Amino acid sequence: MKFIETKLAGVVIIEPKVFADDRGWFMESFNEPLFHQQLAEFGHPIPRPFVQDNHSCSKKHVLRGLHFQRDPHAQGKLVRVTAGSAYDVAVDIRKGSETFGQWLGVELSAKNGRMLWIPEGFAHGFLALEDNTEFLYKTTDIYSKACEQSINWNDPAIGIQWPVTEGLIISQKDEEAPLLSQVVSSVSVLTGNVTSSELQVIGDDRGSLIALEQGRDIPFDVRRAYYIFNTKAGISRGSHAHFRLEQYIICLSGKCRILIDDGVTQESIWLDAPNKAIHIKKLIWREMHDFSEDCVLLVFASNHYDEGDYLRNYDDFMRAVKRYA
Numbered sequence: 215m216k217f218i219e220t221k222l223a224g225v226v227i228i229e230p231k232v233f234a235d236d237r238g239w240f241m242e243s244f245n246e247p248l249f250h251q252q253l254a255e256f257g258h259p260i261p262r263p264f265v266q267d268n269h270s271c272s273k274k275h276v277l278r279g280l281h282f283q284r285d286p287h288a289q290g291k292l293v294r295v296t297a298g299s300a301y302d303v304a305v306d307i308r309k310g311s312e313t314f315g316q317w318l319g320v321e322l323s324a325k326n327g328r329m330l331w332i333p334e335g336f337a338h339g340f341l342a343l344e345d346n347t348e349f350l351y352k353t354t355d356i357y358s359k360a361c362e363q364s365i366n367w368n369d370p371a372i373g374i375q376w377p378v379t380e381g382l383i384i385s386q387k388d389e390e391a392p393l394l395s396q397v398v399s400s401v402s403v404l405t406g407n408v409t410s411s412e413l414q415v416i417g418d419d420r421g422s423l424i425a426l427e428q429g430r431d432i433p434f435d436v437r438r439a440y441y442i443f444n445t446k447a448g449i450s451r452g453s454h455a456h457f458r459l460e461q462y463i464i465c466l467s468g469k470c471r472i473l474i475d476d477g478v479t480q481e482s483i484w485l486d487a488p489n490k491a492i493h494i495k496k497l498i499w500r501e502m503h504d505f506s507e508d509c510v511l512l513v514f515a516s517n518h519y520d521e522g523d524y525l526r527n528y529d530d531f532m533r534a535v536k537r538y539a
């Protein structure tokens with residue numbers, strides 16, 4: 215298998231090794247250790263495991279896309295064509311990325327056997343170039359109707375040079391999809407590694423209740439929870455990042471300001487109501503400031519305490535961002 219980096223950091227073309235003999239041929243279509251090793255060598259993050267396989271069949275000149283899923287069900291996709299051929303496109307929608315809004319087009323066909331790895335943070339679409347084009351792909355998260363989002367295939371700001379533009383067959387949803395500029399302002403904060411959300415409050419005359427479910431609200435397996443309270447006036451906390459740990463943070467009472475920084479952009483988010491939550495993924499520098507006296511900050515974490523997972527020095531954090539983000 216040959217792994218080829220592209221102009222969009224993180225997107226990788228994979229060319230399989232095909233063993234042909236009189237019976238036909240054989241190829242490995244996925245090999246996890248090799249996939250992870252190559253991504254690590256390129257300095258790209260190791261994705262979460264694949265949890266869903268999809269298979270679609272399209273008539274000639276069907277265009278599907280541009281699609282992506284928002285957090286907490288953002289998807290990385292490993293795509294390939296097993297019959298016919300398609301012009302496959304990835305668009306970088308990672309806020310703050312040097313190649314934000316840029317696109318990459320690759321022909322995938324049953325004949326060339328090529329695959330494309332499209333990590334989270336990209337929108338994806340393809341144009342079938344032949345009748346009965348079969349598209350097969352693995353995704354790192356399950357389908358979620360609530361999280362799916364389309365961007366218009368013909369957005370002039372992206373300017374994709376589709377090989378055919380007349381007589382296309384496109385779903386109504388895709389034809390009516392908004393422009394990147396309309397979508398991205400409502401996508402996640404920073405590079406997509408921080409998401410803020412408003413939780414549903416269930417209330418009656420007795421008062422209020424908020425329920426958090428793993429999978430629905432907290433998008434990772436919770437291994438640890440801790441809370442911060444009685445913080446003295448003028449004290450700030452945090453000032454570190456994590457290589458891998460994910461956190462889901464809620465302010466149960468009072469308020470505080472969370473400063474988050476992905477190495478490119480900084481943003482402050484106030485947690486000042488119990489129905490506001492933020493999900494912070496890996497490689498985000500965070501600081502907590504302006505604690506009110508009554509602030510109780512509850513943190514759910516994806517792992518047990520591990521000092522080795524901390525980046526406590528900002529220069530080390532920046533180096534890690536350049537290498538892995």
Ligand SMILES: Cc1cn([C@H]2C[C@H](O)[C@@H](COP(=O)(O)OP(=O)(O)O[C@H]3O[C@@H](C)C(=O)[C@@H](O)[C@H]3O)O2)c(=O)[nH]c1=O
Binds near residue numbers: 278279280339
């Ligand atoms: C994508 C998907 C759709 N569906 C359903 C929803 C709908 O009723 C029907 C058809 O859905 P769509 O029209 O969105 O299918 P389609 O246009 O083929 O969507 C796909 O497009 C390509 C470009 C991608 O990148 C994919 O991630 C996916 O978004 O299938 C699922 O049940 N599970 C899934 O994973």
